Amino acid sequence: MTQTSEIAQLVAAARDGSRTAFDDLVRATYDDTYMLAYRLTGNEEDARDVVQEAYLRAFRGVRQFRGDAQFSTWMYRITANCASTHVGRRRRHQHDQLDADAPVADTRADTDPQAHADAAVTRAQLEAALAQLPPRLRAVVVLRDVYDLPHEAIAAELGISATAAKVRLHRARRRLREQVFVRRGEVPSRAEGPGGSAHAV
């Protein structure tokens, strides 16, 4: 039996009220859900809070889960919503501590010629660049580019318009690209806007 069909069976049983099935669902999907929560919140404690809240909501709502999406996608949406609330609450109380706590960028590419020459985007570089993004930009790019959620779903879970989600996504991608590639000196940075250095064609 594939993992997908096994999860589908567990979802069906959980919707019918089986607590054991729901517990098995938690066990089967916890690592994945935690990874998303960690990427959205940027630290372990918050991620664990978010994951717990997400599973509690899922438990309360599993009977209403229609099954027209994958359970994992449904969990991603709930987790995104919980993380958005959690990060928003934390920002109000702790004055942008998320940004201040973000780890510094991996600067090996600046000093290590071998790393500089390496054309591949290293995972460490990308993770560091993601961690440096402001939470509102990081959430959108993680949900879209890592977890493949549609713009509309992202907008709904973050409580913003689809247009705002797209604008944030573009900003996030541009910053990531600058962090990962331009810092490595592969291509000179170009400003976007009327005063940019790009040439007209």
Added chain:
Amino acid sequence: MRCEALGELLAEAAEGRPVTDRAARAHVEHCLRCQADLAQYRRLHRSLRQLHDRRTATPSEWVDEVLAAIDEASTGSTTSRALRRAAVLGGMAAVTAAGAASVFVLRTSRRRLAG
């Protein structure tokens, strides 16, 4: 057409979305800078997708903690991790305050005895 106007379009094209604007497509076909940017956005997109498959093995206690919270929710006595942590921190603060008060009282008593 200016390169800087194409940033968002290039990022979307890197996702696999076709460039329908003829002028933009013609520009990219002849612009090495935009082609380089497109290649970078593609690499970025590919690398971000690969992050999805990265899993971290979490301690089983974390899962147990969630299951315990669901147990509490089932019985109608939910306490979130955040609330529980706040309670623990509150308890620690109370113990610390009590300790400080005891030290203060002891010192005051000794001073009185010495005086």
